[in-house]
Amino acid sequence: MNKEENYKLELSPTEMKALGYQVIDMLVDYQTSVAGQAVKTQVAQADMEALLRESAPESGSDASALVRKLQEEILIDLEHKIHPRDFAFIPGPSNFVSVMADTIAGGLNIFSGAQLTSSAATIIELQVIDWLRQIFGFEDSAGGLFVSGGSAANLTGLAAARHLILNDDIGSARIYYSDQTHVSNIKALKLLGFQAEQFSSISTDEDFRIKPDELQECVNKDRDAGFKPFCIIANAGTTNTGAVDPLEELLAIRDTEQMWLHVDGAFGAAAALTDKGREVLKGLENVDSLSFDPHKWLFQPYEIGGIIVRDMNHLQKTFATNASYLRDIQGPDSQEVNFFDYGIQMTRGFRALKMWLSIKTFGLAAFRKAIERGIELAELVETELKKSEHWEIITPAQLGIITFRYVIAGLDESALSELNQRIVQSIVDDGFAFILTTSLRGQTVLRICAINPRTSDEDIRLTIEKLGQFGQSAAEP
Numbered sequence: 246m247n248k249e250e251n252y253k254l255e256l257s258p259t260e261m262k263a264l265g266y267q268v269i270d271m272l273v274d275y276q277t278s279v280a281g282q283a284v285k286t287q288v289a290q291a292d293m294e295a296l297l298r299e300s301a302p303e304s305g306s307d308a309s310a311l312v313r314k315l316q317e318e319i320l321i322d323l324e325h326k327i328h329p330r331d332f333a334f335i336p337g338p339s340n341f342v343s344v345m346a347d348t349i350a351g352g353l354n355i356f357s358g359a360q361l362t363s364s365a366a367t368i369i370e371l372q373v374i375d376w377l378r379q380i381f382g383f384e385d386s387a388g389g390l391f392v393s394g395g396s397a398a399n400l401t402g403l404a405a406a407r408h409l410i411l412n413d414d415i416g417s418a419r420i421y422y423s424d425q426t427h428v429s430n431i432k433a434l435k436l437l438g439f440q441a442e443q444f445s446s447i448s449t450d451e452d453f454r455i456k457p458d459e460l461q462e463c464v465n466k467d468r469d470a471g472f473k474p475f476c477i478i479a480n481a482g483t484t485n486t487g488a489v490d491p492l493e494e495l496l497a498i499r500d501t502e503q504m505w506l507h508v509d510g511a512f513g514a515a516a517a518l519t520d521k522g523r524e525v526l527k528g529l530e531n532v533d534s535l536s537f538d539p540h541k542w543l544f545q546p547y548e549i550g551g552i553i554v555r556d557m558n559h560l561q562k563t564f565a566t567n568a569s570y571l572r573d574i575q576g577p578d579s580q581e582v583n584f585f586d587y588g589i590q591m592t593r594g595f596r597a598l599k600m601w602l603s604i605k606t607f608g609l610a611a612f613r614k615a616i617e618r619g620i621e622l623a624e625l626v627e628t629e630l631k632k633s634e635h636w637e638i639i640t641p642a643q644l645g646i647i648t649f650r651y652v653i654a655g656l657d658e659s660a661l662s663e664l665n666q667r668i669v670q671s672i673v674d675d676g677f678a679f680i681l682t683t684s685l686r687g688q689t690v691l692r693i694c695a696i697n698p699r700t701s702d703e704d705i706r707l708t709i710e711k712l713g714q715f716g717q718s719a720a721e722p
């Protein structure tokens with residue numbers, strides 16, 4: 246058939262299988278060879294533009310040749326997020342079983358918005374959310390749903406807070422968070438209609454944890470001035486340093502002030518699966534809403550985030566709507582859950598499938614060990630750094646993250662910043678590992694987030710050795 250006439254957008258069974266096998270071969274080759282490649286390949290933007298910019302093609306071409314071109318020429322300018330020496334931002338060490346689950350969810354095009362369209366999808370999502378509810382320690386009444394990521398999870402939790410506490414009347418409301426809080430929360434507040442003067446950024450202690458006394462003072466002052474303090478946003482694992490705010494102290498403030506405590510656990514909440522994590526996350530089980538992000542430390546491919554609220558009905562009260570074209574969806578069983586009534590999306594992909602299939606395949610014990618491994622790897626980085634007097638630990642290993650910098654006696658702050666920036670440039674250019682800087686109280690520091698369970702001790706040792714060599718060369722006059 247002439248390609249132009251293929252208006253049914255179909256392939257023959259033989260073509261579908263050939264394309265499918267080709268894609269699987271590509272993915273398996275990638276999984277098994279990525280560790281041997283540079284972590285971040287560098288392709289000039291102009292070359293990418295030259296390769297990709299064109300008018301929309303009126304006629305089609307061969308899918309197999311296109312996939313080959315993707316593999317060989319186009320999808321090469323990547324930060325390989327599953328690479329064992331990708332330590333920048335939050336790495337994405339996903340797992341292959343979940344990749345296949347995404348393929349099934351896409352292949353069957355499962356609509357996860359309503360029980361009528363797939364009761365299996367609804368029940369699997371309820372089940373996986375319930376496993377997570379138990380891991381985080383919430384009571385039975387808690388519940389939630391999967392969303393696209395941490396940003397959407399924060400937006401969903403804060404929308405519930407606005408509705409439940411303020412009845413959406415935001416005029417005099419005031420919100421508090423620490424100076425380490427992830428920008429997605431601020432973005433969410435803006436989307437929810439709050440103005441900048443309604444947020445207060447509270448300073449943090451030497452461990453980058455919010456200062457509860459300062460928070461209380463700020464709340465008192467706002468109340469005296471006639472405002473309505475209504476929400477605290479706390480961190481369960483900041484992006485910069487992995488710091489966890491003192492949740493129990495914040496819960497006490499929440500209780501006396503009758504506010505909502507939202508916790509951004511996009512990075513750190515997964516650590517609740519481990520003994521060490523539970524210790525630092527004490528209090529998590531009593532917060533009003535918690536965002537978490539399985540596409541970070543629960544080893545899922547993008548996109549999957551999640552939100553759990555202390556009372557699942559809170560989400561329904563916030564998001565449920567009615568429309569004549571939805572009337573048949575409300576079946577005779579009033580107990581049924583239609584997820585479009587619990588969050589922002591109506592049409593939703595079947596994100597829960599990848600969590601379910603990977604937990605069922607590997608077991609929770611394997612996930613627990615994988616998270617413990619991340620905590621240990623950052624501790625190993627700290628041990629290795631301590632072997633040289635040139636490395637200064639800025640924040641110790643916590644929840645898989647450590648920050649540090651190379652120091653030469655006698656250099657002032659700006660020279661040290663420049664030196665450390667040069668070290669990062671060298672490691673990025675080298676490609677052996679991918680490490681970037683962050684800024685902590687005006688200091689430029691190196692940051693390693695080591696949550697990939699496939700990272701070996703040797704990967705860590707060689708990375709620190711290389712960084713030391715780059716530090717030495719950068720310091721040479």
Ligand SMILES: Cc1ncc(COP(=O)(O)O)c(C=O)c1O
Nearest residue numbers: 335394395396427429484511512
């Ligand atoms: C603490 C924290 N919160 C929220 C987010 C936003 O999550 P996402 O990128 O999945 O939207 C991130 C992302 O790194 C994060 O580290």
